Amino acid sequence: MAEVRLEHIRKAYGDNVIVKDFDLTIRDKEFMVFVGPSGCGKSTTLRMIAGLEDITSGKLYIGDKLMNDVSPKDRDIAMVFQNYALYPHMTVYENMAFGLKMRHVPKDVIKRKVQEAAASLQLTELLDRKPKALSGGQRQRVAMGRAVVREPSVFLMDEPLSNLDAKLRGTMRTEISRLHQRLQTTMIYVTHDQTEAMTLGDRIVVLNDGVIQQVDTPMNLYRHPCNKFVAGFIGSPSMNFLPARIVGEEGEVYLEGDGFHANVSYDMAQKLVDVGAREVLLGVRPDDIHDAGVLLADKKEIAGQGNVEIVEQLGATTLLHMRLGTQQIVASMPGGQEYAVGQQVPLVFNIDNLHVFSTHDERNLML
Amino acid sequence: MERKHWLIHIVLILGAVTMLVPFYWMLVTSLKTLVESTQVPPTLWPQTFVWTNYSDVWNSLPFAAFYVNTFGMIFFRIIGSVFFSATAAYAFARLEFPGRDMLFGLVLVTMMIPGQLFLIPQYEIVARLGQVDTLFALVMPGLVSAFGTFLLRQFFLGIPKELEEAAILDGCNRWQIFWKVMLPLARSGLVALGIFTALFAWKDLMWPLIVNTSLDEMPLASGLASLQGQYSTNFPQLMAGSVIAIWPMVVLFIIFQKQFIQGVAGTGSKS
Numbered sequence: 001m002a003e004v005r006l007e008h009i010r011k012a013y014g015d016n017v018i019v020k021d022f023d024l025t026i027r028d029k030e031f032m033v034f035v036g037p038s039g040c041g042k043s044t045t046l047r048m049i050a051g052l053e054d055i056t057s058g059k060l061y062i063g064d065k066l067m068n069d070v071s072p073k074d075r076d077i078a079m080v081f082q083n084y085a086l087y088p089h090m091t092v093y094e095n096m097a098f099g100l101k102m103r104h105v106p107k108d109v110i111k112r113k114v115q116e117a118a119a120s121l122q123l124t125e126l127l128d129r130k131p132k133a134l135s136g137g138q139r140q141r142v143a144m145g146r147a148v149v150r151e152p153s154v155f156l157m158d159e160p161l162s163n164l165d166a167k168l169r170g171t172m173r174t175e176i177s178r179l180h181q182r183l184q185t186t187m188i189y190v191t192h193d194q195t196e197a198m199t200l201g202d203r204i205v206v207l208n209d210g211v212i213q214q215v216d217t218p219m220n221l222y223r224h225p226c227n228k229f230v231a232g233f234i235g236s237p238s239m240n241f242l243p244a245r246i247v248g249e250e251g252e253v254y255l256e257g258d259g260f261h262a263n264v265s266y267d268m269a270q271k272l273v274d275v276g277a278r279e280v281l282l283g284v285r286p287d288d289i290h291d292a293g294v295l296l297a298d299k300k301e302i303a304g305q306g307n308v309e310i311v312e313q314l315g316a317t318t319l320l321h322m323r324l325g326t327q328q329i330v331a332s333m334p335g336g337q338e339y340a341v342g343q344q345v346p347l348v349f350n351i352d353n354l355h356v357f358s359t360h361d362e363r364n365l366m367l
Numbered sequence: 368m369e370r371k372h373w374l375i376h377i378v379l380i381l382g383a384v385t386m387l388v389p390f391y392w393m394l395v396t397s398l399k400t401l402v403e404s405t406q407v408p409p410t411l412w413p414q415t416f417v418w419t420n421y422s423d424v425w426n427s428l429p430f431a432a433f434y435v436n437t438f439g440m441i442f443f444r445i446i447g448s449v450f451f452s453a454t455a456a457y458a459f460a461r462l463e464f465p466g467r468d469m470l471f472g473l474v475l476v477t478m479m480i481p482g483q484l485f486l487i488p489q490y491e492i493v494a495r496l497g498q499v500d501t502l503f504a505l506v507m508p509g510l511v512s513a514f515g516t517f518l519l520r521q522f523f524l525g526i527p528k529e530l531e532e533a534a535i536l537d538g539c540n541r542w543q544i545f546w547k548v549m550l551p552l553a554r555s556g557l558v559a560l561g562i563f564t565a566l567f568a569w570k571d572l573m574w575p576l577i578v579n580t581s582l583d584e585m586p587l588a589s590g591l592a593s594l595q596g597q598y599s600t601n602f603p604q605l606m607a608g609s610v611i612a613i614w615p616m617v618v619l620f621i622i623f624q625k626q627f628i629q630g631v632a633g634t635g636s637k638s
Contacts, residue, residue, distance in 0.1 A: 065636075073537070083529055088552060089552055098534075
């Protein structure tokens, strides 16, 4: 059990700066997820915590101990790799026991720990097999088992589910959640998949270009993204961004753009008045766009007419790819409704959940 | 389709016959009389079987010493070339140190120089060490292998880096990573190198002939060559000696057939 503290961590290869001023405290027992697009520096940061990469500048603490110059094996961490990195020449048992053996743990203790971990991960039957005789999901579990037997104070996971198919990924996601609940150990999990981040993390760090964009709980990131990048990255399908103008004065403020006219909440109106600029970027999540035809009468303040171009039926919901004015938007409608390509749909925006971003620095103007 | 099939078979059979004829000739000649062996036109089957060719050649040369020298040379050359090639290859594949690529280039360059050029300097080294006419002299040039370094470096490069990182996190130091993770994974490469080394050592003639001149210190290849001098052209005895010399290699081939072919065909997969 340990807190992990990163103080102004920076990583550069020559002039190429990968991670810039990474400042973060990961609480004891917390499940922290690093999420961001490829090349954003999330894996590099994880590898610096593991000790597999040098830290160019800044300080890394695990517990109270400064770890910058401590060798990886003495950091009391265990890591699950993206490709599992199981030793192909060893059996499942030997793979799981190897780390303990190298630390001169007595044989009977190793045996007990491996068997316990194997039982909890349903690996008991597979202990004598070599990795190549296992399925992807089984290998994944062995990789986790290898980390579990070590009983480290911090678990590091580098995209551990990205090599699995979609269904297995869902199952393993819940297994990892369960594992965290059971072990009550600090976990740091790297992924580029926002769904994994949202479902697993106590808190999420959103990274872009080596810079922390926002650190918060999944729901706060979803509801109150600090800038356009976070708003676009978190949530699936992505938020729609529409260039808009602030029109009107106090009491009668609305947003107007190509093909739409959006009323705003009272709170938002107050804030919009204070915004110096008139040109902004309106952010609307697909689930905050409704079909006026199926809403109650008093909510009908039609924002615009969407022209349906593609209909994606997912069962519980139907995604409509539409043209609003000259812009492409996506709306998520209840699955029961029937839509046809070319159909004109009168649209209503949920005014309580609108986001407004600055056009020049892309920050959320409503925070 | 059918015709093409037969054509391939005929070509393959011709190839096999071409390879087998010298063996057949060696066996048949080893049982002929001296006169019959040089007779024109040659006979395809001995008129009388002269089994004493074998006992004569066995008694005229110290074959026991030849075997000991040959096996000793092969054994130590395998140990040396596998050990030094593996450690060097691992360093070239995975460690970062200044001048690494240039040094590896130099290793490769030595493969491009004809081996005969090394004979004089090698002899000088052995002579100055006072080791002429010893087992050490036979082993010395085969202790390190540029080819082996190159071969094993390719193997190590093919092993995912994450395995090494996992080993680091599991608490291994450099040597333990090499010994417990990398080496077992490069096993087929090590076996291929071992086989190649054995093969080259077995048929190495020129170096043993130069460096070890007393009969008791010779390996099979140069020992047999001395037959030509002693009995001018007693082909039946020479061939009988060849048969005696060749069977251990044939047995070795039968045992390691798969690895032999894999090694020659280009080391195979690493999974």
